[in-house]
Amino acid sequence: MARILLNGSHAHYLYNFRSQLVEAMIERGHTVHVSSPDLIGAFADHFRSLGAKPHDVPLKRTKVSFVGDIAYCRYIHRLIGEEGIDFVLNYTIKPNIWGSIAARLAGVRSASMVTGLGFAFISRKGFTRRLTQMVAQRLYRIAARANSHIIFQNPDDRDDFIRAGCLSDPGKVIMTNGSGVDLSQYLHQPLPDAPTFLTIARLLYSKGLSELVDAARMVRAVVPQSRFLLAGMLDTGPDAVSREQLDAWVSSGIEYLGHLDDVRPALASSSVFVLPSWREGTPRTVLEAMAMGRPIITTDAPGCRETTRDGENGYLVPVQDPEALAKAMIDLAGDSKRRQQMADASRRMAETKYDVEKVNALLLDDLGL
Numbered sequence: 001m002a003r004i005l006l007n008g009s010h011a012h013y014l015y016n017f018r019s020q021l022v023e024a025m026i027e028r029g030h031t032v033h034v035s036s037p038d039l040i041g042a043f044a045d046h047f048r049s050l051g052a053k054p055h056d057v058p059l060k061r062t063k064v065s066f067v068g069d070i071a072y073c074r075y076i077h078r079l080i081g082e083e084g085i086d087f088v089l090n091y092t093i094k095p096n097i098w099g100s101i102a103a104r105l106a107g108v109r110s111a112s113m114v115t116g117l118g119f120a121f122i123s124r125k126g127f128t129r130r131l132t133q134m135v136a137q138r139l140y141r142i143a144a145r146a147n148s149h150i151i152f153q154n155p156d157d158r159d160d161f162i163r164a165g166c167l168s169d170p171g172k173v174i175m176t177n178g179s180g181v182d183l184s185q186y187l188h189q190p191l192p193d194a195p196t197f198l199t200i201a202r203l204l205y206s207k208g209l210s211e212l213v214d215a216a217r218m219v220r221a222v223v224p225q226s227r228f229l230l231a232g233m234l235d236t237g238p239d240a241v242s243r244e245q246l247d248a249w250v251s252s253g254i255e256y257l258g259h260l261d262d263v264r265p266a267l268a269s270s271s272v273f274v275l276p277s278w279r280e281g282t283p284r285t286v287l288e289a290m291a292m293g294r295p296i297i298t299t300d301a302p303g304c305r306e307t308t309r310d311g312e313n314g315y316l317v318p319v320q321d322p323e324a325l326a327k328a329m330i331d332l333a334g335d336s337k338r339r340q341q342m343a344d345a346s347r348r349m350a351e352t353k354y355d356v357e358k359v360n361a362l363l364l365d366d367l368g369l
Contacts, residue, residue, distance in 0.1 A: 001029040002369060005085040007076065007095035008036040009059060011043040017179045017284055018091065019050065024360040026051045030369060033083055035076070035095075055079060059094060069098055076102035087369070091115065093136065097143045104146035111149040111367060115179065116281030116303060117157050140166040149367060153178050153281040156302030174366045177306075178282030180356030186291035188347045189268045191340060195226040195333035197297075198270035200263055200285040201277070203234050203241040208276030208299065213249050214322035215276075215329060220253060223333040231257040231266055267292045271339055272332050278319050280304050291350040295342035297328045313345035 004025055008014035014036045025032050034047050035055040044054040057079075059072045076099050080088065088103040088110040090096045096112040103110035144150055144167045151174045152158040158175070161167050197216070201207040209230070216228040234243060250256050260266055263285070267273070273289035273296050280303030286296055290307065296314030298304040310316040315328040332339050 001031065002087045003031045003033070003083065003085050004087045004089060004369070005033045005035065005076075005080060005083070005099075007057075007088065007090045007099040008034070009092040009094050011036045011039045014039070014091070015043050015046055019046070020180070020182060020356045021360050021363070022047065022050055022052050024357075024364060025369065028364065028369065033079075033085065035079065053083075069094065073098040073102045077105050080106040080108060087111075089113070089367075093140075097136075097139045100143035100146040109148050110146060111151060111174075112143065112147050113151045114157055114161065114281065115153055117160060117279065137164050137166055140164075144168075144172070147172060149174050151176055151363065154303045154306050156279070157281060160302070174363065176363050177353050177359050178287055179284055180359030181284070181287040181291045181350060181354050182356050183291055183351060186264065186267075186288050186350075188291070188293040191271050191293070191336075191343055192269060193336065194271065195223060195329075196229065196270045197226065197272050197274050197329055198229045198231070198266055198289075198294075199274050199276075200231045200260070200266070200289075201275060201283075203232050203246060204237075204239045205241060206239050206278045207232075208278060208320070208325075209241060209249075211276050211320055211322040211325055212274065213252060213254060215326035216254060217252065218322065218326035219329045219333065222330050226329070226333050227255060228253065229255045229257055229266060229270060231260045231263065233259040263288060264292065267294060270294060272297060272329065274298070274325075274329065275304065276317070276319075276325055277301060277304055282306060287350060287354050290346035290354070293343040293347040295332055295339050296346060297325065297332070307349075309345070309349070313342050313349055 022032050032052040033055060034052050035057045037057055037059045039054045039056045047054045057075055060068050086108050088099055088108060090099040090112045100110045100112055150167060150172050153176055158173055162170060199212055219226050257266055267289055273294045275283055275286055275298045277299060279301045282303050286298060286307045296308045298308050299319045300316040301319050305316055308314040308316055317324040317328050
């Protein structure tokens with residue numbers, strides 16, 4: 001049995017998206033450690049209750065700080081030695097890079113979960129942003145050489161990662177159906193009658209939020225009774241929506257729900273889930289909405305297109321196209337029968353493709369754990 005260290009960059013996301021994976025590893029007899037910044041209090045207690053050992057680590061998730069990242073790498077390297085870790089599993093970009101480098105320096109096997117290429121691979125204007133992307137891709141190249149496996153959630157991310165020169169050995173690739181969804185926790189719920197559109201996402205422009213707000217304005221002109229709910233945390237970094245911009249969107253009619261510890265009540269109150277993201281790994285919020293039986297409107301973009309069969313469980317629209325987004329929402333707002341058909345198709349797809357127990361079992365088998 002292995003002594004495994006799972007490194008993440010956000011305690012809440014580690015709790016939400018990887019608890020079942022930790023449980024699955026422990027059930028197979030492994031000793032599991034988890035690390036993340038701010039992994040304290042209730043989050044730490046949760047992982048202890050599962051039988052894992054939590055570690056609060058010094059990592060700035062969004063801030064560009066080479067000195068800080070090196071300090072994080074050294075901390076993980078020391079943690080590997082102190083705890084006798086023999087396999088390191090990383091999650092999100094900074095742990096993927098620096099956790100993998102630390103594992104190589106310690107002489108232990110590692111793997112990285114690339115759950116979305118995100119900012120490092122989305123073309124944006126500005127010298128500083130392009131430089132940041134170039135450095136991130138070169139660091140990923142170093143980290144990938146250290147990994148025994150690299151896990152992707154969609155083929156576009158895999159292909160773009162290889163095309164950018166970040167991976168020279170495609171034999172290291174493992175493909176998964178996202179992080180899965182717990183079907184026993186996200187139950188199929190009846191649809192409300194009113195056209196209520198819900199988006200759950202970090203407040204980043206690359207989630208398509210500007211397009212969402214523009215589309216909502218168009219939809220309300222045709223379907224005045226429609227509602228638009230937005231949930232998610234304000235973020236930091238070069239792609240983050242400001243508090244002032246959020247306030248302006250609220251003034252325009254968007255109902256902001258804030259950050260939700262439990263998204264199920266919001267999903268139950270909605271009739272359609274919308275995520276107009278520019279690209280994802282596999283969006284967990286979409287999987288949760290599918291499990292609860294919600295039609296999906298998302299973009300024909302990497303990671304998003306895998307979750308939605310256009311015309312069956314929802315609609316795919318072009319990236320950064322508010323007019324097409326509004327057209328899809330107007331179509332579903334006026335057709336409750338179609339909403340119900342798509343809702344049922346979403347639940348069936350969640351059951352067959354995204355059941356977290358199946359996803360985790362296949363991943364651990366592929367990793368030899």
